[in-house]
Amino acid sequence: xxxxxxxxxxxxxxxxxxxxxxxxxxxxxxxxxxxxxxxxxxxxxxxxxxxxxxxxxxxxxxxxxxxxxxxxxxxxxxxxxxxxxxxxxxxxxxxxxxxxxxxxxxxxxxxxxxxxxxxxxxxxxxxxxxxxxxxxxxxxxxxxxxxxxxxxxxxxxxxxxxxxxxxxxxxxxxxxxxxxxxxxxxxxxxxxxxxxxxxxxxxxxxxxxxxxxxxxxxxxxxxxxxxxxxxxxxxxxxxxxxxxxxxxxxxxxxxxxxxxxxxxxxxxxxxxxxxxxxxxxxxxxxxxxxxxxxxxxxxxxxxxxxxxxxxxxxxxxxxxxxxxxxxxxxxxxxxxxxxxxxxxxxxxxxxxxx
Ligand code: NAD
Ligand code: TYD
Numbered sequence: 302x303x304x305x306x307x308x309x310x311x312x313x314x315x316x317x318x319x320x321x322x323x324x325x326x327x328x329x330x331x332x333x334x335x336x337x338x339x340x341x342x343x344x345x346x347x348x349x350x351x352x353x354x355x356x357x358x359x360x361x362x363x364x365x366x367x368x369x370x371x372x373x374x375x376x377x378x379x380x381x382x383x384x385x386x387x388x389x390x391x392x393x394x395x396x397x398x399x400x401x402x403x404x405x406x407x408x409x410x411x412x413x414x415x416x417x418x419x420x421x422x423x424x425x426x427x428x429x430x431x432x433x434x435x436x437x438x439x440x441x442x443x444x445x446x447x448x449x450x451x452x453x454x455x456x457x458x459x460x461x462x463x464x465x466x467x468x469x470x471x472x473x474x475x476x477x478x479x480x481x482x483x484x485x486x487x488x489x490x491x492x493x494x495x496x497x498x499x500x501x502x503x504x505x506x507x508x509x510x511x512x513x514x515x516x517x518x519x520x521x522x523x524x525x526x527x528x529x530x531x532x533x534x535x536x537x538x539x540x541x542x543x544x545x546x547x548x549x550x551x552x553x554x555x556x557x558x559x560x561x562x563x564x565x566x567x568x569x570x571x572x573x574x575x576x577x578x579x580x581x582x583x584x585x586x587x588x589x590x591x592x593x594x595x596x597x598x599x600x601x602x603x604x605x606x607x608x609x610x611x612x613x614x615x616x617x618x619x620x621x622x623x624x625x626x627x628x629x630x631x632x633x634x635x636x637x638x639x640x641x642x643x644x645x646x647x648x649x650x651x652x653x654x655x
Pocket of ligand 1 (some may be wrong): 390488
């Protein structure tokens, strides 16, 4: 029993979390994997339908802002490793409702840190609190330069400020109480199961239904894009081999100006939908800019590449093509998440567990 691992993954019903949960459930049959998620609009258990019957998979419907429920779960299930992904994750929503981001991303993280401290009581052998963060905490780059692990934090949006704050608390619990932690900061993810409010799935969905593609400002904003399964693999590697108290930057070495990315997406969509070249591009519409829009993000992923031998497994063109195919094959998923129907699935599937 001493080697028994009870791994808590928070936010496992979301986009990145579901890929991480699947990888862990499949790779680690000997460990118990607990997916803790409150199922907000972004959390969808259908993302995990293919692994929900695995013996080592368990779902806990808990809100991380509920300190008592979080503590109780740690007491009951004796987690010894935590991978924390649960968060409010969309910048535009953080502009309209910043307090929700403070509650989940800051207070929710604190509740988890405190519950880990309460359970582990200073015995940190074989324990880990692995916090999943974003490159957005570093703020905006100009035309040149890259974010490294030592770049000073300089968040600009309520989302990135709340993530920066949670990173600081994780580090503070490490320094003050000795809590064993690792933090990784990743660039923009794309891939299957991403909620269609983020750029790529939103635009795929709009092209399918012939709606306008709202490009913010002049479209010259730059992001570094990483295929979600490559992020999940990096998380697994860091979980197994990462150095305690370290930060790892994860990125695709794959910068795209939004407008160039959108044009590539349009081109691939035209080919897949057998439409004349240029059809989807006609949907591009320049709209009012996002307030405080960060000009450019770009990750220097040399550390994880050199120390843990990690690099992305697909090119952007390949990853984008896989992503589009997934959305075209899963139009029902899209309809359910946009209509809120996926909540019915939870009610039907888990009503006896309530
Ligand atoms: P997501 O919005 O798709 O999923 C978030 C999940 O957290 C959902 O399942 C939601 O139900 C759950 N959740 C939200 N509030 C909760 C609460 N109070 N209690 C319990 N569960 C709650 O997000 P994502 O894109 O998968 O991002 C996951 C993590 O990775 C986040 O911490 C995010 O900051 C980080 N990250 C995301 C990206 C990206 O490009 N998406 C890049 C780098 C880092
Ligand atoms: P997004 O997917 O929201 O990720 P983030 O803001 O975390 O980088 O947006 C990616 C980029 O695309 C960002 O520069 C904003 C831009 N964008 C648009 O131009 N139009 C849109 O409708 C959305 C959602 C984003």
